[in-house]
Amino acid sequence: MQKMTVVQRFSRTFRENPSLAKMLIVFTVRYSLLCGFYRRECSGGGLVAYSEAKSDSGVNIVNSTEAEGKKKRVVVLGTGWAGTSFLKNLKNSSYDVQVISPRNFFAFTPLLPSVTCGTVEPRSIVEPIRNIVKKKNLDIHYWEAECFKIDAENKKVYCRSNLAGDSNEKEEIIVDYDYLVVAMGARSNTFNIPGVAENCHFLKEIEDAQKIRRTIVDCFERASLPNLSDEERKKILHFVVVGGGPTGVEFAAELHDYVNEDLIKLYPKVKEAVKITLLEATDHILNMFDKRITAFAEEKFKRDGIDVKTGAMVVKVSDKDISTKEVKNGGAVSTMPYGMVVWSTGIGTRPVIMDFMKHIGQGNRRVLATDEWLRVEGSDSIYALGDCATINQRRVMEDIWAIFRKADKDNSGTLTVKEFQEVLNDICERYPQVGLYLKNRQMSSLVDLLKDSRGDAVKESSVEVNLEELKSALSQVDSQMKNLPATAQVAAQQGSYLADCFNRMEECEKNPEGPLRFRGEGRHRFHPFRYRHFGQFAPLGGEQTAAQLPGDWVSIGHSTQWLWYSVYASKLVSWRTRALVISDWGRRFIFGRDSSGI
């Protein structure tokens, strides 16, 4: 404190002469330094490091400082992968950013299955959002609240604090925005199957993982109580995992390892009663992966004694048993008692997003749609990214007439190669399915496609097509369109993409860098979002992992597990979480997993 006396003296000077501060602001060269001092004075002490100084405006949003008043207000809903990635990559200080989320931390969700069995501690994979934004020298404020209504018409979001407080406190917060970034994620999808919401565990939040961990240990303790029949013991120790996707498979594998490496040592007499069942409605588990991976996983699970039931659709979950129906063979329904069910079948839209969709005319859709620039269709200043939205890629066929007209500069009614080549890059950028189609058909350019569709091998220069010919050439192109998977990778890339757009908003307003507007004038401000797939892992337990990397490169086994360790360690959000997760892995290797019921 002694060291900061000079600062405190400065502060007092400013406090007593507010005009002095204003005057000094004129010397813009020193602006940021002074701002640091001035704001520090607001917070009433000199202990705050400079890096935090700028996030220190008054709480009452309406009466913010003059400088801030001119700033565009950006409201970010959510602190998951998309929201956090946006915040981490935002560099432009001309925004006043409000982050609103019911969770004051970012969670590294790909390690959630590891948390369920104590391989990694929950706290090792979370980082306070305030810590993340503190490092950035920007106006970013965080409020722990949950948005329950988006009013696109008046550019307001309605939020509610979910913190315990007495009724005197104003729990409802209404926040104005200029730009809204919706990154609220999704909820677990129960498909309205009766009993799922009441009796199943989910695996989306940190709290879910903690609850699963406690339940596993509870099941083992319950099964160890005296005076139970063998049947009851088997029921309690029957763990059912619904959903053969990467999360369900990883959880089943983790659970198998936890049981066999740690729990049976402490609960030897119930060992025989443990059973893990994995239910999958389709024909194979991990069906989004290469067939080699699926086969390896199914074989490994069989060896491990995990009962994989494919083609089994859950129809009901009571508090005691779970009923499944065979998808084929007449659809026989069978019922089995269980001790714990983990539901991991996919995601659904949150109610607040559903409500918002109704208001902006997307009521008949199942998922919130954005354009290729992540802007919500029908709301110019709202962006949506991550699991709460999908990109509604425009079809070439919808715009074929506009494309033709734009390319046909001389209005001749036909396109020459020259004319065509001038818009070629724009077409491929605006409609990535075109590029994909060419790649899959092993053609190098659109001209080949046109030639191909005309069926003759005339010289390039003589290719000239009319609208109908263009239509027929591009007719198959839209079949290449695919929705992006709901993964952390997609969300993070979208967040970083959007931040980049916000960083260069003014610049790109003046010099648009995007493709031609086929249905309008000029160019789009930005390049559209383009996802780059870096591959996907499927940990299978027993220190073995499968990986499918770009170019259909498949790798399975112990070495891939080490690749997994390195990739995940490097991707963690901070050095703190990195150190903690690595030490958690080390602890597990040395001491095994803990089975205390906390």
Place this chain on the structure above:
Amino acid sequence: MQKMTVVQRFSRTFRENPSLAKMLIVFTVRYSLLCGFYRRECSGGGLVAYSEAKSDSGVNIVNSTEAEGKKKRVVVLGTGWAGTSFLKNLKNSSYDVQVISPRNFFAFTPLLPSVTCGTVEPRSIVEPIRNIVKKKNLDIHYWEAECFKIDAENKKVYCRSNLAGDSNEKEEIIVDYDYLVVAMGARSNTFNIPGVAENCHFLKEIEDAQKIRRTIVDCFERASLPNLSDEERKKILHFVVVGGGPTGVEFAAELHDYVNEDLIKLYPKVKEAVKITLLEATDHILNMFDKRITAFAEEKFKRDGIDVKTGAMVVKVSDKDISTKEVKNGGAVSTMPYGMVVWSTGIGTRPVIMDFMKHIGQGNRRVLATDEWLRVEGSDSIYALGDCATINQRRVMEDIWAIFRKADKDNSGTLTVKEFQEVLNDICERYPQVGLYLKNRQMSSLVDLLKDSRGDAVKESSVEVNLEELKSALSQVDSQMKNLPATAQVAAQQGSYLADCFNRMEECEKNPEGPLRFRGEGRHRFHPFRYRHFGQFAPLGGEQTAAQLPGDWVSIGHSTQWLWYSVYASKLVSWRTRALVISDWGRRFIFGRDSSGI
């Protein structure tokens, strides 16, 4: 699995010929080895290592094996300091031990205040009780249940499983015992002050510490919400600690460090609103410590801005504010709003123990009383230790006649020095207050005391006293009696003492080693329990700790903090917890404490 085939073959042989097993038991030299095989067969698998084999009897307690039938059944209630210390030190394999506790782990409670602020993670200070007993080659079974009734008459305890289970499961468990070890600890004492139970946080269990941590972060998040008045913000960030004992003081100090070292960096704008108040009903905090420590602590807290209010008795806690009454000066009542109250004023007796006390005729006592051998008064086969009981040290004056008669071997009506010296050690052992009195009066033997009381300096050999003279000589002795403090140190020493008694039960039955039975014949089987005080720490925050070590040696400051680190690290229950706690401390030094709301 392959390696164990021989074992499995053995197992099958035994399973098919149970008589073979019985026959083999005759060969007692190989008894324990065979027992290992036989039991392994019960569990139905060969994977179990030998160390666990013996803890593997059938679940149904009534139908245990013949060999076990002969074993005395010991039931241990509780897995805190006393119970765990008992289990860790038990070596005698001639008992069949059942451990029953609602918590399946042992928690290193002295680090609980560190858990409240995230300096140490909760999981780093717990060790599964199954892990602790697994290492011992004994018949120890653990059941996660809570005892709700002790039936001393029929030697049964009634327990209830607190695990979620459907109604089909038998939740009530009745367990027979030959010896019962009650080590259930205590509850927080609210002194029936209105509102305390509903509105205060306690600091006894791991869950309490986790809840406090979440509440601290919640308070900071709530206070950061917009549209709050300064007054509301101050209320939310007013942390009140009730009780100026070591726990309350340590928590207040930890909280101050957490706020000033970590939280204000992330919540700079609410910094000014934070206030910590420490309420203590007596005149000073830490009043069981040396005055130097008290003075240092009060001075340090004043410097730190912690508001220490002594002489303030809490009379009511509502959901918004806490009312205190001045103990002196007319007892003015004042009320202050708060954000969180932590109640740490002392311990009370659990309802199940109260109920038990009524049944064994201790209904008019406040705490369960045991004799100096930790046996519950009025129940020969029940032992009670730790916070749930106190040793009712027998007064010399009650037994003075018996002592005199026993010492006066020739029934002469007077005691000679020789006669007296023969029983001297026994008196000092049976009535430790005698030794303490001599030490405090700086006398070397009882003879000096007698001489002193007679007021003449006659030669030793000529001292001869009658009953009345002995009475007056010893009349002040009982004033030295003091109850043991309710600390982990006492509980651990009691557990280890009792285990040692159980280990040598048979041996001491034959060759009693205790003091003379003054009111009976022969000697007591064991030496009575004697507490050795190794000193006590009071961490004061800012890397400073006060320590009061035996011999009234006082040490305060940074070096004592390092002593604290070393002692606590060395006292932790396992290498795992040791490694985790040390890495937690390291993490805190490097990265600070986490503020995620989980």
